[in-house]
Amino acid sequence: MADKLKRTEDEKLIEQAHKEFEQDYEYESDSREAWKMDLRFANGDPDNKFQWDASYVKDRELNKRPCLTINKVKIHNRQITNEARQNKPSVRVYPVDNGADKETAKFFNGVIRHIESNSDAETAYDMANDFAVDAGIGYWRVITDYASDDSFDQEIYIEPIKNPLNVLLDSRIQKPDGSDAKRGFIFKDMPKEEFERDYPDCDPIDWSINTGTNWIKADSIRVAEYFRMEDKKDTLYALEDGQTFKKSELEKDVIDRLEAGVMTKEVKKRELRTNAVKWYLIAGNKVLDRKDWLGKYIPIVRVIGEEKEIDGKLDRKGHTRPMKDAQRMYNYNSSASVEYGALQTKTPIIAANDAIEGFEKYWDRANTENLPYIPYNHVDEAGNPLPMPQRMAPPAPSQLFLQGMQVASNELNMSSGQYDAQFGNNPSAQSGKALNALQRKGDTATFHFTDNVARAIKYTGKILVDLIPKIYDTERIVRILGEDNSENMVKIDPNMDKSYEKRKTPEGLQEIFNPNVGRYDVAVSVGPSYTTRRQEAFDALNELASRNPKVMDIAGDIVFKSADFPMAEELAERWAKTLPPELKEQEGENAEVTAIKKQADEVIKQLQMQLDKAEQAMLEASQEANEKDGEIALKARELEIKQFEADTKRLQVELSALQQQEVIDPGEVETLKAAVAQLIQMIAPEPPEQIVEETPEPAPAGFLMPE
Known part of the structure; x- marks a missing residue:
C-alpha cells in the first residue's frame, strides 16, 4: 500500500514537472531559437561562415566568388565583456538590525570571497556575461558539497553552466535577476548508453513509451534537476523581551505554555508563510532522487542582455542582433571589392x-x-x-564598394552605441576632452549589460548570505579572504548568543562569529580590482611623499604596504618600528588594556620588593635568634610577617580581579600568580613554625620584668 501510494505521489510529481517544463519552454521557445542564431553570428569567422546564409555560401563557392567574413561584431561585444572583467562587481554585506554586527558583516564578506576563490567563480561570471552580451542570456548556479571525501563538513560552490539552453526558469518571474522564481530546471538529453552507464541502479526504463514529449525517445532520455518552491504556513511568536520564535522550531509543550501565557504575560503572534525549496532528480518518467534544499532561493542565477515582453511573447537579445545587418553589409562590400579587383x-x-x-x-x-x-x-x-x-x-578600383565598407563600419558604431574612441582610434585628432566624452557616451549606451551582471552577483550574494549560517552550522574553523586576498582563519560558534566576540587565548586574541544572529543585506560595488586600486594608491602616495618628504616619517609603513614589489611587506614592518610611539598601532588593544598592563607591571615590581624585604627579614630573624634578647625580636618579626602575609593575600585578590576582566594576557596573570605563591611559600608558613619549635624554655620569674 505504501509503495502504491509512493508511486502515485511520484506520478503526480512527474506530471506536474512535465507540465511546468512545457509551459516555460513554450514561453521562451522563439527566444531560444534566436539565442542560437545570435550566438552563431557573434562567433562567425572565415571558416565557419556563420555570418552568411548557407545558400549564399554554397552559390559563391560554386561560382568561385569570394565570401569573406570580417567579424567586427565580436570586437564590439568583447569591448563590453572585457571592460566588465576589469571592473568586476563585488558583494558587500552590511548589518540591518540590532542583532547584527559590522565585524560579522566583514566575516560574511570574507567567507563569500573564500567561496568565490575556492569555486573559481570568476570563470562562471565571465562565461555567463559573454553569453548575455553575445546572445541575450547566461547562467551560473550555487551548489553545496562535502569539503573532502573524509569529511562531513560541507562547503558552498559557484559553478558555471556551459550551455544556457540547458536551463529553464519560471516563466512568471518579474525581476531581471530571477530571484522571484518559484521553479527551475537544469536538464540534459542523454543518449541511452550514457544514461545506463551513469545510473546503473535506476529501475528499468521502458524505451518504447511514447509520452508525446521529448522526455523519453527510442535512443535518448531527458534527465533534469527540478527545483520547486513550496509555501509553508507558520506562526511567529514575539515575547515581551523582544525575542522571536517560529512555531515550527519549538517543542509542543513550549507551544502550549506560550499559548496559555504561562511563560510570559504578553505574547504577540502572527501567521506567516515561509518558502521551502525542494530538489528532485527526474529521468523521463521516474524520480531518481529527492532532498530538501537548505536555502530559500532557487539557486540558479541568470544574467540577461535585454528582455521585454511584446504582444505576450518574450523578446530577448544581447548586443549582437542590432548589428547584424551592418555586419552583413560590411562583409558583402568587402567581398565585392575583392571580387572586382583581384578576380578581374x-x-x-x-x-x-x-x-x-x-x-x-x-x-x-x-x-x-x-x-x-x-x-x-x-x-x-x-x-x-x-x-x-x-x-x-x-580598371580603376571601384569607390562604391570602399564607400560601402565605410558606411557599414559607421552603422556598426551607431547600432552598437560604441565609437572609434573606445577602441583607441582618434582619426580626427580630437582633444582629450572630446575623446573622453565619446568614451562616456559609448559606456552609457552599453551600461545595462554591466548593470545586469551586478544585479546577478548581488542575487548570488543573497543566496550565499542565506546559505552560510545553514551550512556552517557546527563549531569549526573556517578560512576567510581579505580584499587583498590575504588569508585568515576564524572560528564559528553557532551556540554563541552574540554575533561577534573577541576572546583571549594563550595564542592571543581570537575572533568568534555566529552568523545565525542578526539580519544582513547585500549590495554590490563596481570598480577596478583591488590590485589596480592598490597600484593607484601607491602611485599617489609616492608622488605625495616626493613633494613632502615628511610623509615618510609619519606614514612610510603605509606607503610600502600599498606597494606590490617583492619584500614590500617586510619593508613596511621594519619601517613601522621607526615611527614615533604615539603613531604605532597596538594590535587588538585599546587604552584600557594598556593601562591595566601597566598596573600589572607595577604589581610585579611591588611583589619583588616585598620578596626582597621578606628575605632580608628572615636573615635578620635567624641572626637575632642567637642573641640574648632573641625572643622579643622574633615576636616582632612574627608580627611583621603576618602583616606581610595579609598584604600578599590582598595583592592576590587584586590580581584575580584583573584576570576576571579578561583584558590582559593570561600569560602575565599566571606570572603574577606564581610570584605571589612563591612569596607565600617562602614567608608565611615557615617562620611561625620555626619560631614555635625553637623558642627556649621560660626564664625564672622576674626575668625581663620591669623594675
Missing part, C-alpha cells in the same frame, strides 16, 4: 596584326607567363613603321 582578368594588349605576325607564340603567353622579352615587327612589308603593341590601362 588581366587587361588585354592592343596590337596591329602585322606587329605580332610570326611571334604569336610569345604574345599568346604574355598574360600567363613572365617572359623575359617579347619580340614584335616594327615595320610592315613596305618598310613603314608599325606602332608598338600597348597594354590597356587597368
Whole structure:
C-alpha cells in the first residue's frame, strides 16, 4: 500500500514537472531559437561562415566568388565583456538590525570571497556575461558539497553552466535577476548508453513509451534537476523581551505554555508563510532522487542582455542582433571589392596584326607567363613603321564598394552605441576632452549589460548570505579572504548568543562569529580590482611623499604596504618600528588594556620588593635568634610577617580581579600568580613554625620584668 501510494505521489510529481517544463519552454521557445542564431553570428569567422546564409555560401563557392567574413561584431561585444572583467562587481554585506554586527558583516564578506576563490567563480561570471552580451542570456548556479571525501563538513560552490539552453526558469518571474522564481530546471538529453552507464541502479526504463514529449525517445532520455518552491504556513511568536520564535522550531509543550501565557504575560503572534525549496532528480518518467534544499532561493542565477515582453511573447537579445545587418553589409562590400579587383582578368594588349605576325607564340603567353622579352615587327612589308603593341590601362578600383565598407563600419558604431574612441582610434585628432566624452557616451549606451551582471552577483550574494549560517552550522574553523586576498582563519560558534566576540587565548586574541544572529543585506560595488586600486594608491602616495618628504616619517609603513614589489611587506614592518610611539598601532588593544598592563607591571615590581624585604627579614630573624634578647625580636618579626602575609593575600585578590576582566594576557596573570605563591611559600608558613619549635624554655620569674 505504501509503495502504491509512493508511486502515485511520484506520478503526480512527474506530471506536474512535465507540465511546468512545457509551459516555460513554450514561453521562451522563439527566444531560444534566436539565442542560437545570435550566438552563431557573434562567433562567425572565415571558416565557419556563420555570418552568411548557407545558400549564399554554397552559390559563391560554386561560382568561385569570394565570401569573406570580417567579424567586427565580436570586437564590439568583447569591448563590453572585457571592460566588465576589469571592473568586476563585488558583494558587500552590511548589518540591518540590532542583532547584527559590522565585524560579522566583514566575516560574511570574507567567507563569500573564500567561496568565490575556492569555486573559481570568476570563470562562471565571465562565461555567463559573454553569453548575455553575445546572445541575450547566461547562467551560473550555487551548489553545496562535502569539503573532502573524509569529511562531513560541507562547503558552498559557484559553478558555471556551459550551455544556457540547458536551463529553464519560471516563466512568471518579474525581476531581471530571477530571484522571484518559484521553479527551475537544469536538464540534459542523454543518449541511452550514457544514461545506463551513469545510473546503473535506476529501475528499468521502458524505451518504447511514447509520452508525446521529448522526455523519453527510442535512443535518448531527458534527465533534469527540478527545483520547486513550496509555501509553508507558520506562526511567529514575539515575547515581551523582544525575542522571536517560529512555531515550527519549538517543542509542543513550549507551544502550549506560550499559548496559555504561562511563560510570559504578553505574547504577540502572527501567521506567516515561509518558502521551502525542494530538489528532485527526474529521468523521463521516474524520480531518481529527492532532498530538501537548505536555502530559500532557487539557486540558479541568470544574467540577461535585454528582455521585454511584446504582444505576450518574450523578446530577448544581447548586443549582437542590432548589428547584424551592418555586419552583413560590411562583409558583402568587402567581398565585392575583392571580387572586382583581384578576380578581374588581366587587361588585354592592343596590337596591329602585322606587329605580332610570326611571334604569336610569345604574345599568346604574355598574360600567363613572365617572359623575359617579347619580340614584335616594327615595320610592315613596305618598310613603314608599325606602332608598338600597348597594354590597356587597368580598371580603376571601384569607390562604391570602399564607400560601402565605410558606411557599414559607421552603422556598426551607431547600432552598437560604441565609437572609434573606445577602441583607441582618434582619426580626427580630437582633444582629450572630446575623446573622453565619446568614451562616456559609448559606456552609457552599453551600461545595462554591466548593470545586469551586478544585479546577478548581488542575487548570488543573497543566496550565499542565506546559505552560510545553514551550512556552517557546527563549531569549526573556517578560512576567510581579505580584499587583498590575504588569508585568515576564524572560528564559528553557532551556540554563541552574540554575533561577534573577541576572546583571549594563550595564542592571543581570537575572533568568534555566529552568523545565525542578526539580519544582513547585500549590495554590490563596481570598480577596478583591488590590485589596480592598490597600484593607484601607491602611485599617489609616492608622488605625495616626493613633494613632502615628511610623509615618510609619519606614514612610510603605509606607503610600502600599498606597494606590490617583492619584500614590500617586510619593508613596511621594519619601517613601522621607526615611527614615533604615539603613531604605532597596538594590535587588538585599546587604552584600557594598556593601562591595566601597566598596573600589572607595577604589581610585579611591588611583589619583588616585598620578596626582597621578606628575605632580608628572615636573615635578620635567624641572626637575632642567637642573641640574648632573641625572643622579643622574633615576636616582632612574627608580627611583621603576618602583616606581610595579609598584604600578599590582598595583592592576590587584586590580581584575580584583573584576570576576571579578561583584558590582559593570561600569560602575565599566571606570572603574577606564581610570584605571589612563591612569596607565600617562602614567608608565611615557615617562620611561625620555626619560631614555635625553637623558642627556649621560660626564664625564672622576674626575668625581663620591669623594675
